[in-house]
Amino acid sequence: MTVKVSVVVGNPKPQSRTLKVATTLVEHLFADDTYDLKVIDLADHQSEIFAWPSEEMSALNAHVAESDLVVFACPTYKATYTGLLKAFLDRYPANGLAGVVAIPVLTGADLTHSMGPTVNLAPLLVELGAIVPGRGFYFVASQMDKIDELVAAAASEYRSNFAKVAFLAGPGDMS
Amino acid sequence: MTVKVSVVVGNPKPQSRTLKVATTLVEHLFADDTYDLKVIDLADHQSEIFAWPSEEMSALNAHVAESDLVVFACPTYKATYTGLLKAFLDRYPANGLAGVVAIPVLTGADLTHSMGPTVNLAPLLVELGAIVPGRGFYFVASQMDKIDELVAAAASEYRSNFAKVAFLAGPGDMS
Amino acid sequence: MTVKVSVVVGNPKPQSRTLKVATTLVEHLFADDTYDLKVIDLADHQSEIFAWPSEEMSALNAHVAESDLVVFACPTYKATYTGLLKAFLDRYPANGLAGVVAIPVLTGADLTHSMGPTVNLAPLLVELGAIVPGRGFYFVASQMDKIDELVAAAASEYRSNFAKVAFLAGPGDMS
Amino acid sequence: MTVKVSVVVGNPKPQSRTLKVATTLVEHLFADDTYDLKVIDLADHQSEIFAWPSEEMSALNAHVAESDLVVFACPTYKATYTGLLKAFLDRYPANGLAGVVAIPVLTGADLTHSMGPTVNLAPLLVELGAIVPGRGFYFVASQMDKIDELVAAAASEYRSNFAKVAFLAGPGDMS
Numbered sequence: 177m178t179v180k181v182s183v184v185v186g187n188p189k190p191q192s193r194t195l196k197v198a199t200t201l202v203e204h205l206f207a208d209d210t211y212d213l214k215v216i217d218l219a220d221h222q223s224e225i226f227a228w229p230s231e232e233m234s235a236l237n238a239h240v241a242e243s244d245l246v247v248f249a250c251p252t253y254k255a256t257y258t259g260l261l262k263a264f265l266d267r268y269p270a271n272g273l274a275g276v277v278a279i280p281v282l283t284g285a286d287l288t289h290s291m292g293p294t295v296n297l298a299p300l301l302v303e304l305g306a307i308v309p310g311r312g313f314y315f316v317a318s319q320m321d322k323i324d325e326l327v328a329a330a331a332s333e334y335r336s337n338f339a340k341v342a343f344l345a346g347p348g349d350m351s
Numbered sequence: 352m353t354v355k356v357s358v359v360v361g362n363p364k365p366q367s368r369t370l371k372v373a374t375t376l377v378e379h380l381f382a383d384d385t386y387d388l389k390v391i392d393l394a395d396h397q398s399e400i401f402a403w404p405s406e407e408m409s410a411l412n413a414h415v416a417e418s419d420l421v422v423f424a425c426p427t428y429k430a431t432y433t434g435l436l437k438a439f440l441d442r443y444p445a446n447g448l449a450g451v452v453a454i455p456v457l458t459g460a461d462l463t464h465s466m467g468p469t470v471n472l473a474p475l476l477v478e479l480g481a482i483v484p485g486r487g488f489y490f491v492a493s494q495m496d497k498i499d500e501l502v503a504a505a506a507s508e509y510r511s512n513f514a515k516v517a518f519l520a521g522p523g524d525m526s
Numbered sequence: 527m528t529v530k531v532s533v534v535v536g537n538p539k540p541q542s543r544t545l546k547v548a549t550t551l552v553e554h555l556f557a558d559d560t561y562d563l564k565v566i567d568l569a570d571h572q573s574e575i576f577a578w579p580s581e582e583m584s585a586l587n588a589h590v591a592e593s594d595l596v597v598f599a600c601p602t603y604k605a606t607y608t609g610l611l612k613a614f615l616d617r618y619p620a621n622g623l624a625g626v627v628a629i630p631v632l633t634g635a636d637l638t639h640s641m642g643p644t645v646n647l648a649p650l651l652v653e654l655g656a657i658v659p660g661r662g663f664y665f666v667a668s669q670m671d672k673i674d675e676l677v678a679a680a681a682s683e684y685r686s687n688f689a690k691v692a693f694l695a696g697p698g699d700m701s
Numbered sequence: 702m703t704v705k706v707s708v709v710v711g712n713p714k715p716q717s718r719t720l721k722v723a724t725t726l727v728e729h730l731f732a733d734d735t736y737d738l739k740v741i742d743l744a745d746h747q748s749e750i751f752a753w754p755s756e757e758m759s760a761l762n763a764h765v766a767e768s769d770l771v772v773f774a775c776p777t778y779k780a781t782y783t784g785l786l787k788a789f790l791d792r793y794p795a796n797g798l799a800g801v802v803a804i805p806v807l808t809g810a811d812l813t814h815s816m817g818p819t820v821n822l823a824p825l826l827v828e829l830g831a832i833v834p835g836r837g838f839y840f841v842a843s844q845m846d847k848i849d850e851l852v853a854a855a856a857s858e859y860r861s862n863f864a865k866v867a868f869l870a871g872p873g874d875m876s
Contacts, residue, residue, distance in 0.1 A: 226750075254825055254829060256825065256828075257787075263785065288641075290637070296821075303779045303780040307512045338517070339520045340482055344513045345513035401573075430816060431612075431650065434615070438610065439609070464816060529868075625865050649820050652835070658834075660832055685870075694863045695860075
């Protein structure tokens with residue numbers, strides 16, 4: 177059994193620290209060799225993001241929607257997710273992320289916008305049908321030197337949450 | 352294995368339709384004899400809700416925090432949860448619902464406030480550490496004649512969500 | 527012309543720092559002798575807050591609804607306003623604060639919940655018909671030694687905002 | 702005295718009904734010959750929206766920031782504003798709409814997302830420093846045959862709100 181994981185990064189600049197936070201979170205969530213990871217850096221797809229139709233974008237949208245877990249990560253712009261990430265999500269039809277487990281991640285300059293992942297990004301993902309089984313994760317960009325410690329704590333809470341929800345699923349639903 | 356379930360109703364009037372929606376949801380979530388249910392109708396505890404300390408309230412708070420699943424249900428007042436429910440939740444310390452799986456339910460007169468459970472009640476529960484693995488459930492009060500159909504659909508989506516999250520927990524976390 | 531101003535404080539403890547922040551804001555908004563101020567400390571009315579009917583509460587609700595400006599101030603509980611303040615606001619019918627200019631104020635321990643006044647308290651007041659012509663004001667409680675400086679800046683921004691909106695009203699609407 | 706008004710439309714399709722709702726609102730807010738109106742249909746600027754730097758976009762951003770009143774109008778995508786509108790707003794620095802009076806407008810298929818303008822678009826504009834002196838306006842797209850009646854009611858409420866706020870500005874601030 178391999179878990180299909182995607183990371184979607186909504187930073188207009190490629191290869192950002194936000195991307196690093198998201199992939200580090202995945203590494204702390206699952207043991208090596210138990211998952212396949214695809215990283216979608218939307219910075220590489222800005223010129224296509226409003227194209228319609230677009231094979232390139234459709235393939236990305238489909239890959240994300242078929243994932244078991246997706247980390248959606250963004251820098252904080254105006255206290256919330258970027259227009260770039262929203263434009264990607266706008267391409268889905270209603271309920272387009274049904275059944276996908278999602279973790280919202282925002283990075284920011286200081287604590288001022290800490291509430292963003294939980295009050296802005298999580299409800300957006302839930303509106304699309306995604307399942308967000310925990311707090312949004314807010315990462316203060318100046319703490320890159322503590323990234324492992326901070327991300328490990330968030331991952332640990334998420335893994336604990338997965339187990340709590342799994343208890344409700346019962347053995348019969350584990351197929 | 353018995354699932355410990357609580358229903359907390361934030362309607363200032365006792366024995367409300369909101370309570371009925373919440374308990375019906377529980378009946379559709381779990382098979383008979385697989386769960387213990389305690390219903391806390393906050394209407395019965397209004398005179399104690401601001402008392403400090405209060406053995407009565409502490410016992411209720413503790414029971415809820417020790418539940419595996421809690422349905423928090425309210426009529427919609429001013430587009431969001433009631434002050435009565437908030438006053439109950441205010442009694443918890445930070446992270447006081449850590450590890451509790453929660454389903455937010457709001458009832459309303461029409462569709463106008465449909466977003467309330469997802470944008471207002473869910474973030475409040477998540478702030479307290481609860482896990483909300485799905486959409487908030489909004490129930491239009493005039494549809495009591497279709498309660499079983501509507502609640503069954505919501506319960507079905509939640510059960511599907513539980514299974515999706517359980518897949519991420521893996522067999523080893525099912526202890 | 528005298529401006530009718532109310533301060534409503536949703537702290538369950540009376541005579542709080544939050545009350546002090548709110549009244550200081552009023553002092554910075556208006557020149558002495560240009561306004562009448564009534565302070566409603568909801569801590570003094572907790573035993574009546576769920577009573578129905580209640581002459582005491584009705585009189586308070588009416589006074590607030592007839593004010594020109596109301597500062598609604600609360601400590602931050604669970605990232606948002608308190609149940610006590612919400613219970614007071616729940617007593618209004620739909621649109622019960624129509625035409626009242628309102629300033630949302632939350633105090634908190636650190637910057638973590640800075641977004642609370644704008645994303646939680648302001649929309650609640652707007653739902654009741656109040657006019658919130660500016661940012662919610664978030665005050666970090668440890669900065670009481672800088673209260674005058676911080677409050678003066680917020681008051682200055684609000685006064686500037688009043689003038690900007692007044693420009694749109696035009697001279698004919700100043701009756 | 703001429704009021705400088707802008708309409709910014711975040712629909713990826715040009716010349717939308719949403720644009721019509723927004724311009725109709727402006728017509729109901731101000732008497733003919735008392736205002737200058739510029740309509741910015743972001744559909745016409747999609748290819749530039751992520752370009753950096755961009756003279757075209759900078760000019761648009763500047764025009765909006767120098768307006769006395771701006772109507773920001775969008776169809777509802779995923780219960781909130783579009784990525785296209787957000788991408789336009791993301792181009793501003795912090796506080797980039799300081800002192801601009803703004804009216805948030807969302808159009809939608811039914812009442813389900815009625816809360817969107819007040820809980821999502823208004824806080825975004827306020828974060829940028831804009832002044833939102835009233836409810837967000839939500840327009841159900843199927844009611845285009847009643848557009849004048851519905852928009853007139855919204856405009857009337859806004860004009861009443863302007864007057865209420867102007868009263869607080871006092872005569873001395875009307876310069």
